[in-house]
Amino acid sequence: MPKTNRCDIIKSMEKELKTNAVRLSPEEQYQIRKSIVRLWKQGKSNPEIAETLDVSERHVRSVKKIYAEEGIAGIKPKTRGRRTGDKRTLTQEQEREIKKIIVDQDPDQLRLPGCMWTRENIRDLVKQKYKIDMPLSTLGYYLARWGFSVQRPAKRAYKQDEKKVAEWVEQEFPGIKERAKEENAEIYWGDETGVQNTANYAKGYAPIGKTPVVHVESKKMKINMLSAISNRGKLRFVLYKDNMNSDKLIDFMRRLVKDTKKKVFLILDNLRAHHSKKVHTWLEKHKAEIEVFFLPPYAPEYNPDELLNSNLKKNIGNRAMPRSEKELEHNVRSHMKSIQLKPDKIKAFFQAPATIYAA
Numbered sequence: 001m002p003k004t005n006r007c008d009i010i011k012s013m014e015k016e017l018k019t020n021a022v023r024l025s026p027e028e029q030y031q032i033r034k035s036i037v038r039l040w041k042q043g044k045s046n047p048e049i050a051e052t053l054d055v056s057e058r059h060v061r062s063v064k065k066i067y068a069e070e071g072i073a074g075i076k077p078k079t080r081g082r083r084t085g086d087k088r089t090l091t092q093e094q095e096r097e098i099k100k101i102i103v104d105q106d107p108d109q110l111r112l113p114g115c116m117w118t119r120e121n122i123r124d125l126v127k128q129k130y131k132i133d134m135p136l137s138t139l140g141y142y143l144a145r146w147g148f149s150v151q152r153p154a155k156r157a158y159k160q161d162e163k164k165v166a167e168w169v170e171q172e173f174p175g176i177k178e179r180a181k182e183e184n185a186e187i188y189w190g191d192e193t194g195v196q197n198t199a200n201y202a203k204g205y206a207p208i209g210k211t212p213v214v215h216v217e218s219k220k221m222k223i224n225m226l227s228a229i230s231n232r233g234k235l236r237f238v239l240y241k242d243n244m245n246s247d248k249l250i251d252f253m254r255r256l257v258k259d260t261k262k263k264v265f266l267i268l269d270n271l272r273a274h275h276s277k278k279v280h281t282w283l284e285k286h287k288a289e290i291e292v293f294f295l296p297p298y299a300p301e302y303n304p305d306e307l308l309n310s311n312l313k314k315n316i317g318n319r320a321m322p323r324s325e326k327e328l329e330h331n332v333r334s335h336m337k338s339i340q341l342k343p344d345k346i347k348a349f350f351q352a353p354a355t356i357y358a359a
Contacts, residue, residue, distance in 0.1 A: 026077035033075040036063045089134055090126070090142070098126060099146055116153060119143070164296040169357045176265055176293055185263035185291075188236075188256065189358065190228035191305035192244050192271065195313060195332055197221040197322050221325045223332055225312070226252050228266065229305050231350045231359050233343025237336050239329060244271065246278040253282075257289045264290040270297050304358055307349040312336065 024032075032053055039049045040060075050057045066074040090098070102122065107114045112121045119139045126132050126139075143149075180187050197220065226244065227237035236259060238252050257264055268274045274294070283292055300306050315335050322328040339345060350359040
C-alpha cells in the first residue's frame with residue numbers, strides 16, 4: 001500500500017481537530033500531537049486519547065501513523081507557504097544576470113529608452129533577453145527584494161577627465177595638504193552660486209487631484225554668493241548682485257586672509273574670473289599670505305563648498321516666497337549665519353563620497 005503524502009496527512013490532521021484548528025498556532029497543534037504520542041506510549045486506546053484531548057479518533061490515528069513512519073520530526077510544525085524561489089517568473093540565473101546588467105550598464109548602452117533604469121525599461125530588457133513580459137508591479141517586488149530603490153542621480157559632466165580627477169585626489173591634494181601642514185596654512189574650498197526667488201523645492205500635503213498653490217512674486221529676483229569653507233568647520237561668505245569679476249574675488253580673498261590670521265590655501269574651480277591677469281598679479285604680490293589652487297575641470301562634486309550651496313538653495317526653496325530683493329537677501333544671509341554657528345554641519349560637507357578625501 002503506497003505511503004500517504006505527508007503534507008496531505010498534516011492538512012488532514014488540522015481539519016480533524018475538534019478544537020477550532022484555525023485558532024491554534026502551529027506550536028499549539030504540535031503540542032496536541034506530542035500529547036497523542038505520549039498517551040499512546042502509555043497504553044491509552046484511540047477512543048481514550050480522543051476523549052482526553054478533545055480530538056477525533058481519526059486525528060489520533062493520523063498522528064500515530066506519521067509518527068510511526070517518521071518519528072518526532074514527522075509531527076513537528078512545517079514551514080508554511082511556498083518555498084523560496086517557487087513560482088517566480090525569473091530563474092535565479094536570470095535574476096543574477098539582470099541585476100548585473102543594471103549595476104554595470106545604463107539603458108542607453110543597450111539601446112533602451114532613458115538614461116536611468118526604470119521599471120519600464122527593465123521590463124523591456126527582460127522581454128528582450130528572455131521573451132518574458134513581466135507586469136510592472138511584479139518588477140517592483142523583484143527590485144525591492146534585490147535591494148534596489150528609486151534614487152536621484154549624481155550628475156557628472158561628459159567632459160570630466162577621470163585621470164585628472166584621480167591625480168587630484170591621490171597626488172595633488174595630498175601634496176597641498178602636506179604643504180599646508182609645513183607652512184601652518186589653512187585650506188579653504190571656495191565657490192560661487194546664485195539664489196533666485198523662482199526656485200522652489202517645497203512639498204506639502206493636499207487632497208489627491210488638487211495640486212496646492214503657492215503664490216509667487218512675478219518679478220524675477222536673484223542674489224549671488226561667494227563662499228569658502230574649511231574642514232575645520234569654518235565658513236566665510238559675501239553676497240553680491242552683479243556677476244563675479246576679478247575685483248570681487250580679490251576683495252573676498254583679502255577679507256579671508258584678514259579673518260584667518262594665517263596663510264590661506266584657497267581651492268577654486270576654473271571660472272574665467274579666477275584665472276584673470278588681474279587676479280594672478282594680485283596673488284603674486286600676496287603669495288606669502290595666500291595661494292590659489294584649482295580643481296580639475298568639470299569636477300564640481302569634488303568641491304565640498306558645492307554641498308553648502310545645495311543646502312542653501314534647499315533651505316531657501318522651502319521658505320515662503322520672498323516679496324522683494326531685500327527679503328531674498330535677508331533669507332540667504334540669515335541661513336548662512338546660522339550655518340556659521342554649526343561647525344559640525346560644515347564638517348559634514350566633507351563626508352560625502354566625493355569629498356571625503358578633503359576631510
